[in-house]
Amino acid sequence: MISIVSNGIGPLRPGEHARWEELWIAYQVFYGVRLSAAVTDATWARLQDGRIRGLGARDAGDRLVGMVHFLYHEDTWSTAPACYLQDLYVEPSARGKGVAERLIAATADAAREAGANPPYWLTHESNSTARRLYERVGINHGFIQYNLRTN
Numbered sequence: 211m212i213s214i215v216s217n218g219i220g221p222l223r224p225g226e227h228a229r230w231e232e233l234w235i236a237y238q239v240f241y242g243v244r245l246s247a248a249v250t251d252a253t254w255a256r257l258q259d260g261r262i263r264g265l266g267a268r269d270a271g272d273r274l275v276g277m278v279h280f281l282y283h284e285d286t287w288s289t290a291p292a293c294y295l296q297d298l299y300v301e302p303s304a305r306g307k308g309v310a311e312r313l314i315a316a317t318a319d320a321a322r323e324a325g326a327n328p329p330y331w332l333t334h335e336s337n338s339t340a341r342r343l344y345e346r347v348g349i350n351h352g353f354i355q356y357n358l359r360t361n
Contacts (some may be wrong), residue, residue, distance in 0.1 A: 214294035
C-alpha cells in the first residue's frame with residue numbers, strides 16, 4: 211500500500227471512483243481512444259486491489275484533479291523491480307501548476323519506498339506539452355516502441 215501523502219498527492223480513494231472515471235475518460239479522449247466499460251471496470255478493480263498502483267492529485271477543496279497509474283514488474287537489466295508509469299493525466303484547469311511533476315515525483319517516491327528502480331514511461335511524440343516537462347525531469351534514451359501487427 212502506498213503511504214505517501216504530500217502536496218495534495220495521495221492514494222486514490224474508493225469514494226473517488228466516479229471522479230476518477232471522468233479523468234480516465236478524458237485521458238482516453240486526449241489520446242483518441244475509447245476503452246470498453248469492462249476495461250475501465252477492471253482497471254479500477256486492479257487499482258483497488260493493488261495490482262496497479264494509483265495516486266491522485268487533489269486541489270485545495272480535496273477534489274481529484276489529476277491521476278497517475280503505475281506498476282512494478284521484473285527487470286532483466288536489474289535485480290530491483292522496474293516501475294512503469296503507465297498513465298498520467300491532469301485536468302486542463304489544473305495544468306501548468308506543477309501537478310504532473312508532483313505526480314511523477316510521488317511515483318518516484320513510491321518506487322523508492324518499494325525498492326524499485328525510478329519510474330520510466332512512454333508518451334506520444336506529438337504530445338509536445340508533456341514532453342517539455344518530461345525533458346526537464348527525465349531522460350529520453352532514444353528507444354522506439356513497436357507493437358506486433360495483429361491484422
